[in-house]
Amino acid sequence: MQLTLWTYEGPPHIGAMRIATAMQDVHYVLHAPQGDTYADLLFTMIERLPKRPPVTYTTFQARDLGGDTAQLFKDAAAQANARFAPAAMLVGASCTAELIQDDPGGLAQALNLPIPVVPLELPAYQRKENWGAAETFYQLARRLVLPPAPKDPLSQRRPRCNLLGPTALGFRHRDDIREISQLLDQLGVDVHVVAPLNASVEQVRQLAQADFNVVLYPEIAMTAATWLQRQFDMPFTKTIPIGVGATRDFVAEVAALAGIEIPAEIEAHARSVWYSKSVDSTYLTGKRVYLFGDASHVVAAARFAHQEMGFEVVGMGTYSREFAREVREAAKNYGVEALITDDYLLVEEQIRQLHPELILGTQMERHIAKRLSTPCAVISAPVHVQDFPARYAPQMGFEGANVLFDTWVHPLMMGLEEHLLGMFREDFEFHDGAAPSHLGSTRTPSPEPLSVVVHSPDTVPQIVVPASSPANAPRGSQWSPAAEKELGKIPFFVRGKAKRNTERYAQELGIYDITVETLYDAKAHFSR
């Protein structure tokens, strides 16, 4: 038993739903108790899908348990087939139905439906959402994919590949496949089938007609791609094209698999490289960044952060246990140890300790960042309604790199802004209590003194730190009035950090009175 307050991944049948919902003509009959229909709202509300997920739930209740839940399943499957006329059916059980052991696969077989029926064994007490999606896609492929007909030689046609892995509820999958399809087209490679997103059963049957596979999301497509390679000798790409460097590697990988030359103008719209070189970006140098999310997005984002933004990766981790090895390997490149966990409280604790200046994570890290007042950008599922923007916003390819540059820089202070803040920090109209100029002419008085010194006859002067202060001096450290005043001269957007660092430094050295000296000693210490 494990105490869980919040979870990054749902149970494995949610993964199966993501496959079924992604596809055009597959129906999923799920043996499940009343209440499990909550999963529909993930798709209709978070992704704003205008259709119900193609899922029929048996919704058994306690009174059915004494009776015939198996018959309930058979009725549901037969009726779903009659009403929705799918081209293939997935059948399976959610966690509770797994315990009552009705064998949906066997029951569906007995119905002799005129369509392929794919039974899913998704151990709910052992596995999670992404594994469930991978297993479902693999089982579908195994059941449906036909052996390839003889292909024309590559000299007489353009090479063709499949894009594997995009699903419903995927983080920017919709836009990634458009971007990567455009890129492949520019390269002279045809996209044969994109699956599972928007694929029909017939298209899945034809997967082996392609020359190779592009695995965009290994968490979902790796099992199927490995099987396709084993079964039909189809190679697949290993690079996730997130960031300019990775996209170049991906292009080279595709070119090698397809036996083609790379056209010269392929990087025409890759602006992030120049933006990162431009002088305004100097301030990005060495920004301390923390990354958490699914394995492929974290590994790719760490590379982009380090090589293309000039950040310092101070910590990274993933909830994808299946890909822990890859994340650990990648973390070594940055001299950090990967955190492999699905407990967000451990992630929060690590972030707290590392004091990053930017957090790249999931929606949960966005909340952690809010609590810690740290800038943050979202790079990975689990998804939130905000992760389905109306605009085109891929993560992959050259346009994806442009999007990453903008999205990551946006929460940070711009270089010129930082410079001006430093210059005008003591200006009477320009202080942290002043409203931004675009909010109109509301005049605010110059800020309250940072603290009030209380003199009482029989004690030493005592500093009363305002309640809103980000972190009151812990465990006995006291700020001297002079140090407090000096702290007030530090621009507000780094003041919290300076205060924390100084207190940490004082604590570590057992310094009780924080003086101006301590403040600058700490500054020197942390800027080593």
Place this chain on the structure above:
Amino acid sequence: MSPVIPIQAAQAASGMGCADTPVLVQRGQREVFCGLTGIIWLHRKIQDAFFLVVGSRTCAHLIQSAAGVMIFAEPRFGTAIIDERDLAGLADCNDELDRVVSELLTRRPDIKQLFLVGSCPSEVIKLDLSRAAERLSRQHLHRVRVVNYSGSGIETTFTQGEDACLASWLQTLPAPPASDQFNLLIVGTLADVVEDQFRQYFQNMGIEQVDFFPPRKSTQIPAIGPNTRFLLAQPFLADTARQLEAQGATRVPAPFPLGAQGTTQWLKAGAQAFEISDEAFEAVVRAPRQRAEISMTRHRDQLQGRKIFFFPDSQLEIPLARFLHHEMHMHLCEVGTPYLHRGHMAEELALLPSNTRLSESQDVELQLDRCRADQPDLVVCGLGLANPLEAEGFTTKWAIELVFTPIQGYEQAGDLAGLFSRPLIRRMKLAA
């Protein structure tokens, strides 16, 4: 699935009262939440309580998805996720639960009341949470009280989770010391702002002791006994009412406090139980009732004459339909409810037109067919159905908002009407 029970030829169209109207009962896919969902509002209400679901990853995922939460602070609910070791017997579920509870209580020393919430898997494997609750109560004596209830989908539908929670909690409360004082107990979770209004009304009428259950703090348990008269503030509390009656309290029958008329009748029932004079009653309700009337007027202009269709969700459907029919002059196509408690609904049913199509339980596919055939102007449904129906051209209202928003009482009557008129106004604006 049972065949459709034909509705008897409609009685006179103007006829009122559908206590005897046959109810359409179908079995099939039910597009409703399970009782675990109640934790979302119960944990906000009872501020020193923690809700520990003993269940699966699905349970954890359900609650976080249904609440739409990413967590703002560390939440006061969680799941003890059963894993394969527990199922294979490699670990003793009771030992494991004790360990998880100790872990939790170390983390959260502020918790005074712990609810162990049974789920579908815990019930199927027959994990005895009542014994666990007793054992843990003993282990953590003077520190935290532990109560169990079932929020499982195989036992409870959505709001029935609150009913199960309150009924189970009542059973474990010590008998109150004998008191000669009569008290009025208002039962069912209400927003604090609504509670404060109701308390004020009753006290202004002259009822001295007005209590609420569930209380805001688990330590503020009201007296319950033969001198207790209770009013249900929510329509889904069958077991809770039965338990209160078993403890000697008397239910005051009333319609539910939705809309100006519903609120007046509900308050009136409470007042009559305490023999408050009509003058005293009128003096208190006159002004707020008038405000409610004024605030509802502009919404009535939008809603009157429009057709509305209710999918089953929270058991609030019948009182809401009554409000919309009487005070907003809407036509009722179908009023679906997950569960129909005829006793508690008697006053409400008497106020519905006798030809209302009532349905209980659900086959969602067949109900969608009926909805499409009816072509209502407004559909009240769950989040799984709302966007798909919008895409088909229907205007919808999320049912769950009716559970999470303060809608009871005079001061909220306009807000309640606004929840129904807003989707229609929005559709009009977007089309223009």
